[in-house]
Amino acid sequence: MSSSPAPSSAFRTTDVWALAPSPGDGAFRLAELLGTLSHALDLTEGQPPGHCQRACWIGTKIAMQMGIEGEALSNIYFTVLLKDLGCSSNAARICELYLADDITFKRDFKTIDGSLAAALRFVFDKTGLESGFAERVRAILNILRNGGQIAREMIETRCHRGADIAAKMRFSEPVQEGIRWLDEHWDGSGKPEGRKTGEIPLAARIALAAQVADIFHAEGGRHAARAEVAARRGTWFDPAVVDAFLAAERQPGFWEAIEADDLDSRLFALPPAQSSTVVTDDYVDDIAAAFADVIDAKSPFTAGHSRRVTLFTDMIAEEMGLEPTHRRWLRRAALLHDIGKLAVSNQILDKPGKPVEAEWASIRSHPAHSADILRKVAIFRDLADIAGAHHERLDGKGYPLGLTGDELAPEVRMLSVADVFDALTADRPYRKAMKVEDAFAILDKDTGTAFDADCVAALKRAVARLVPSDEPDAPMLQWA
Template sequence: MIAIRLAEIMSALSHALDLTEGQPQGHCIRVCRIGMTIGARMGLSEKALEELYYTLLLKDLGCSSNAARICELYLADDLRFKRDFKLVGSSLSQVLGFVISHTGLQAGLAERFRSVLNILRNGGAIAQEMIETRCQRGAEIARMMRFSENVAQGILDLDEHFDGGGRPQGLKGQDISIFARIALAAQVIDVFFMSAGPEAATAELRYRRGAWFDPDVVDAFLSVADWHFWDDLASPDLETRILALEPGNTLRLADEDYLDDIAAAFAQVIDAKSPYTSGHSDRVALFTDLIAEEMGYDLSARRRIKRAALLHDIGKLGVSNSILDKPGRLEGEEWEAMKRHASYSEEILSRIGAFADLARIAGAHHERLDGKGYPRGITGEAICAETRIISTADVFDALTADRPYRAAMPVEKAFAILRDGAGQAHDPACIEALERAIRRADLAGAKQAA
């Protein structure tokens, strides 16, 4: 057993969720501060406050699952689209204005017209599909991370409105999880606070009282939202104090299996970002483990490297799907944006004490032995053995899986490409270890089939 702060892990992972929602850094942290203030004011029990705390930090667990669909339907940058959509209310004029101003801005006139027309005709069904996918996926991942059904339900109900006009189930009033009622209000408060200040946030809260928001939730917030509260919300040390706010304020004991579950669950968030990366993190983790085993790493070391492999692409949550799923070559700023995902991965993982040693390993997975990689352009011995293993596994999976710009390659062709770059891009020892492991796996499969 090892002592970890569960809150520390979840608050760090919430930064990754902020990235994929296009929100200013610390959005979920501020939402947690707002929501916990409301919950305490409403007199929730200690147990309920604990569950509310994690619901607020993880409210956006399913957010990556609709990113590709947004790009496809709206011909838009999903990060900007999601950021701006949070400022839109329920009025028809606001919704229409948003659709027209955010659809197909970089597309041709005819393509843009077709997209806008499709959305106007099928907007209800489209919204239902995307919100349902997001909410259900978020609840599933919360369960994978061993959170209670109450937390999962809070995430599932996030987009329900108090008057019954929300989605995906059209729940009304007290039928909506109290955690979701608080989280939705806290989310809108932070979005308007960050975009236009405390007065705008308060005005929006009052305007949607009884429609989107539970009046009791609104009244609880308004009773405590003085200037001290707003100053506190903008404080640079807010995250530190949010960690101290964790109900019970004690170290949680977690075994290695729990850390594995957290890494595996968040890999699901990462891979849901693009249809072309479905299962990518799991496969990279598998190939990583095969290489490490072949190279003589013990079980403890293999477990550690596998976690880094599962989380190596967490930074891609901060890259628009208009870039991730682009069928052609990335140019200029597109390529620079893609390269930033490696730095994002290192930054996010370095926030987690239990995963901090994995941060540099995962963040360097696009470095090359000849120094032509990124983000630092380091060479040779500066690239640790664990990173070399993950890098080899990552490229092998990329070559043997479908990508927006090409079909999957046969295994032998993929190995030929890896061997051509051996010593320049990737470590020859890692390539050879993977070849041996794959060959053994093929032989074992052939024997079973016989």
């Protein structure tokens, strides 16, 4: 390395290398791991922190009131907790169609009363507010003419994507199906298939009611939640689910838990959480990879970004002699380094022009969001500072903290080189992907000021080996 990092609370150092804790240290239950990671899903939906946890508490209490227990109760617990796994996948489409900030749009849409009149008012009030008059009129007319099909496609994309990610996390078919049919309504008025009554899995019926209850509680308190759920009895909601909710919410401690600062500990004390799997190293890797898919689904320009950055980071780490356990730890940081981007609107992420100052401030905030989320997750806490520093530079001109060379751990240097290399060699809203040789030329130009020379050299060696020696014309070979 060009210079050794100063020790920090995130890792221990001997000579040059930071010795990452073994991924196997300690035992963590699945509910705790996913419950804390669910804060990332709240970001992309624009919900107050803890929404997924609060909805999970409500949904589990409804199920317990209905006499559900054992595996069936566990399926409902995880369906509600992970109901928003696919929500990042429709963010870009919302911005494109409604000419609006996807995060604010999704947050506000959930608070309308569900009537056609309210939906129409919402479209007129929210569509294209920052666009020219003609562009706004075209967008509104398109929505009015094709609104049903648009809504069906977006809900199908979101819910099917969420179910697919749940499968990657090894969840059972009942959990997958609960997420897949979240937006179907008891009376058949939902999307995407217009399923009704018993055609909708019970987990989905409970999850939808729990979601609405928490959203209206956050907006207007206990009475608002109670009134909204009751008003949709027999239309959106299964009457039996509504009756169970109205009985459960009268029980001592129901609302107090939701409004308490220690909801997470109460949620993790419920029977489904206590009986959930103790995660192995391989399972943690699968969950990190699945959340990388959630992150990368946010924008068409970031599809596969987290996985490619992980590959390039691991290639550098291997070249520089990191042990397998250390490399595994670093791969997790790479997979999750951009989790904070879920808090940034696609109006900014996908903008073809240069961001204005407020937009740039939002972009610069995402590494701090990444670190904040990962610090909440016990098993990822020791890699939070690594993920959160991936846009820092040796010369102190990076963000969000402006750290300088001696403050940047070796793992940060590896990750930042890998991140920039992938960004340069992938399509972006403002330019096409660069050739490998052009990307390395840019890295070379900033080596020693922004990037660590040893990390850049390691990436060049690793990339060169990807091309067989009998292909001398391959441009990347010149950096072997």
